[in-house]
Amino acid sequence: MSRCRVTFLPDNRTLEVEEGLDLLRVAAMAGIELKSSCGGEGTCGRCAVAIKEGRALVGQGNLSRKNREAGYVLACRTLVQGDLVVEIPAASRMAEHQVLLEKIEKKEILAEVEKDPLEKYGLEPFSRKLTVELTEPTIYENASDLSRLVLGLQALTGTEGITISLAAARTLPEVLRQGNWQVTVTMVEQDGRGEIIQVEPGRATKPSYGLAIDIGTTTVVVLLVDTSTGLTIDRAGTHNKQFRFGDDVITRIIYATEESGGQQELQRAVLDTINELVDRLLVKNGLTPGDVHSVVTAGNTTMAHLFLGIWPGYIRLEPYIPAAAVFPVVRGKDLGLHVHPEALVLTYPAVASYVGGDIVSGALVVDIANSEELTLFIDIGTNGEMVLGNKDLLVSAACSAGPAFEGGGISCGMRATPGAIQRLEIDPRLEVKLDTIGGEKPMGICGTGLVDSLAKLREAGVIDRTGKFQPGLDGARRREGNDGPEFVLSWSQESGIGKDVVITEADVKNVIRAKGAIFAGIRSLLQTVEMPVEAIERIYIAGGFGNFLNLRDTVEIGMLPDVPAERYSFVGNTSVKGARVALLSQRAFREALELARKMTYLELSLGTTFMDEFTLALFLPHTDLELFPSVQK
């Protein structure tokens, strides 16, 4: 194989690679992340790039005619054949999530449920530092260094049977004498057993730090926590680098299981994502990896498998069996995390293949297992995962909403990044007022924008209750496009992408199917507990998407139950919040294990209930208008 030099513009980044690699992968190797919902299958059409110089083998793929005419090729279908210069248009590039994250954080502070769930459990972290003063040995009192230390710790903590890591034992004699028999011990604890993993001479100046990590399919968020006070010192987030292997968990499982080395690549990607965030937090706060002694992650079942490097293949094959739902507790060194080698790394337990640790984490945060009220907890993303119940009973389910709410499968869909239309108004003359994320020029429509679009198009009479574009409204914005009827939200001259931003009838139908799946899921859960919609006394909406939702819109299109608004709470990223609580309270983690066992999993593909409910929900708001009394009015 000969080596080829590939230069990416405008970054002007050059690297040497083997002939035959595709440009999507080469870009990733150069640290440039391209959009790719399909995982490099050539079907999503998002990784368009332009070859400026050199020879490449361009394969077939789903590239829009416009892009093709503009000279673009799909990076994932284009193989390096010699030295190349490749230009990457802004539209093909992954946006930096930082901005979004800060917004989410701001919103979270304002969210209703802001009582720290840790208060319930009390501070009992998985790692802590303890300073002990020991008496110096003599020839008459000649216990070993380790016995002396263990007895001292036992007196201080009441913990029996404390052990020591080999690495810490190796340094013990020198450290004890250096500290003149006063030392600070870092201890990790698990099931009432303590293990010394570090010994420092004298009184340590730094506490033991921990990381609470939400491993989302799309976004990874890391909190740096002082385990001695429970305070979150800093936070960082970015998109999950697994993105280039596909948008959703199914695409990623396929990549992991069908490409040679795929599973390793996916694990590497998420570990790199986490390590970059950790490095950023450590540098910013003057810390080193050795200062971090405990980690709790929460993520969906597939993310947990990929993070730990456990084979995820059977998650997507009937009968949908995960390799594990309770995961091995491992050490930092086992995964190559940028933390202390002996740091405990705990993974939130899952319920089933499609109700994962992120949902258990959220359920713990909203304390649904101790609620007197019938409560619905729901996290809306590609999958709508939900838990319904109270202190007596808990039932959970996942319905596939498809990628619509994350901008997938929508002609001008995009993620909730700067330039995404998130709110709009349509006046009777069909004139449109837009609100975009970051106030930037419109580049596409994100999930919240789509929900709002449906509500507003319906109000304006552009679409009917089935989502069909109404005749007799033809005008400048309501027009026939290449793919049938469409509505122009932003004209090319005002948009940030040099073309019109539209929503098509097919898009509308897609969103109706997505919202229908969510509502059908909720109704299916209600049927198992034999309760009507109005019996739900409390609804918690979790996740980044939830944060931006206009509640009225979601009820109007029939996605969420039509109950009084005061029963709703937006609770933000409960996955990372629950990870933090478990990091700081061993009792909370034990309760999470219990909770995961208690949450009965309802497989929606069984029986006809879900499909029946889904069919009924393919109307705006619903076939049965009585379910949406406030909309009926």
Place this chain on the structure above:
Amino acid sequence: MSRCRVTFLPDNRTLEVEEGLDLLRVAAMAGIELKSSCGGEGTCGRCAVAIKEGRALVGQGNLSRKNREAGYVLACRTLVQGDLVVEIPAASRMAEHQVLLEKIEKKEILAEVEKDPLEKYGLEPFSRKLTVELTEPTIYENASDLSRLVLGLQALTGTEGITISLAAARTLPEVLRQGNWQVTVTMVEQDGRGEIIQVEPGRATKPSYGLAIDIGTTTVVVLLVDTSTGLTIDRAGTHNKQFRFGDDVITRIIYATEESGGQQELQRAVLDTINELVDRLLVKNGLTPGDVHSVVTAGNTTMAHLFLGIWPGYIRLEPYIPAAAVFPVVRGKDLGLHVHPEALVLTYPAVASYVGGDIVSGALVVDIANSEELTLFIDIGTNGEMVLGNKDLLVSAACSAGPAFEGGGISCGMRATPGAIQRLEIDPRLEVKLDTIGGEKPMGICGTGLVDSLAKLREAGVIDRTGKFQPGLDGARRREGNDGPEFVLSWSQESGIGKDVVITEADVKNVIRAKGAIFAGIRSLLQTVEMPVEAIERIYIAGGFGNFLNLRDTVEIGMLPDVPAERYSFVGNTSVKGARVALLSQRAFREALELARKMTYLELSLGTTFMDEFTLALFLPHTDLELFPSVQK
């Protein structure tokens, strides 16, 4: 630094090394082990080699005139300066221990205490294999693979809270399906907690194997054990490669703590020793490292520290504090042992710096802690370690006998390897009949030969009760040598070393000091329990040296108590026997921990008791003849 080629003859082994290295080290790098009692300090004079070609920098050292005249240099004092050809005489080369070991084993089978101590504890090994049949999951019964397996194991074993190693979890989904839901699990257990470390499809053909290892200062012995039956499948032994860093633990601690990288070299040496034995056993028995899942080692406190890579420096400095007496349980991978990466590696607990896990192991084997009779357990080597007591009280001590019994500091001393004089008779005309190990030509005298020599020289009237050579006996064998009076045991023409094998007056005094230390230690222990010598109802002699001892000799020279011979038992290598018992019984290992705590350590350097007793014991058999009534007769 320039590179030099060094060739060793007669091996004809060549390697390239950096200029400036000493030949002792270079020989070790070439896999050739030279004798070296002093650890390369230039004082023992055993590593003599001849430079046949090339340039070397020859330093000063304790080389006999004869050797110097014969053109030899000390390998440890000779630095490589260019390409070299070096010849290694047979006398400077470490002997292969295999033969000795086989002899020991043979003798052990004949030993008195041959009831398997395991019978008391029952088989409850640290690693075992379990075959489980699981029901196939369905969409209705969709527990994760791991939950399914853990529940199946729980039903089979009653063990709750079974966990899994990350590596085993990674393979679990494929193995379960490959085995069509029948799998064999390898589980390691500790404190009632089980951990799955391996999963194989179907019913495994091989059991879980374990290793019982005696890490002696001189010799390392490994037993390969089938943990499912408790049977010892095979055994292997060889000298501890740490030999080249010095004969005894003190020299090795000095090397470990004062040479840069010394501790690592010593750890490497003992791990290499073990791994070579393990490889030999595995190959011979058609096994692989992955078949071995548990390891228990027993060795003295210094050996345990060096094996685990724990700083041993304070063991030799007052107040003689070991870093640990109870050692961390580690995994095969932590040390690079040639076993399963997740194999449990347990180290026998020690009592103090000079009463180690080998003694605790022996005490467990002879069951001293449950004895009704006042019992003495004694292991004689460079140190004489002893435990005295019964079910009510246990007291232990170590006295430094010096290297005499291992051939150190004796003009023609050698280890108990082929050619060593082990028995002799001296007739009234001072004619000598010799018995050597392996029936080979006499090359020197080993410990048992020295004990016998003293007894026989005293009987023949060659020496008096103080060890002084008597005047008026001059003849061919009794003569004045370069270092004073000496007695010729073997003439050069009959010996295997081309010179006379002699025992000098200085040698005799050395042996008297060594035996005196042992007896003084025993008397010191007796004083703490306020008992006379004759109250000892049982004496167990452990160790390879013990095996060859002529009991009558030892009593006659006043080394061991003059009690009826039937109270004595030679129990062989109790260190490895106890390691085997603990390997096969978790309860036995727990009892060993308890035993180590119970064995009060008597520091002989405190007070005057030991020194007083030592002075009294510097006679043959003793100053107080009443202590040796049978000798007095």
